[in-house]
Amino acid sequence: xxxxxxxxxxxxxxxxxxxxxxxxxxxxxxxxxxxxxxxxxxxxxxxxxxxxxxxxxxxxxxxxxxxxxxxxxxxxxxxxxxxxxxxxxxxxxxxxxxxxx
Numbered sequence: 001x002x003x004x005x006x007x008x009x010x011x012x013x014x015x016x017x018x019x020x021x022x023x024x025x026x027x028x029x030x031x032x033x034x035x036x037x038x039x040x041x042x043x044x045x046x047x048x049x050x051x052x053x054x055x056x057x058x059x060x061x062x063x064x065x066x067x068x069x070x071x072x073x074x075x076x077x078x079x080x081x082x083x084x085x086x087x088x089x090x091x092x093x094x095x096x097x098x099x100x101x
Contacts, residue, residue: 003089005082011038012080014073026068032084033063040077045070055079062088 012018024047027033035044037055044053044061047068054074055061063069064087071079082088 003084003086005034005084007083009081011078013078014040014076017071017073017079021071023070024068025070026066027063027083029065030085031065032087034082034084034088035061035063035071036080036082038078038080041074042077042079043072043074045072060090 012021035042035055037057037060039057042055044055044063045051046053047070053061063081073079
């Protein structure tokens with residue numbers, strides 16, 4: 001079954017990315033994020049435990065509920081965050097429900 005986001009952020013670029021996304025923040029309990037880079041690259045940094053993920057147009061990054069993180073643009077980029085009520089699982093180019101979900 002294809003998973004559809006219940007909300008999406010605006011598309012941001014390296015100039016319009018708000019400070020709140022450049023600094024520690026988190027999704028709500030029960031909300032999964034999926035960071036999609038449309039153009040360029042960003043570094044997604046989780047703070048506890050510390051982990052860095054390079055996010056590109058070919059490699060979106062899931063963000064677990066309540067995971068403290070921030071985004072660092074790596075040059076020119078555009079990105080968007082999609083929000084889901086269950087964990088998004090990438091299956092080719094489609095987001096699908098996790099097994100057993």
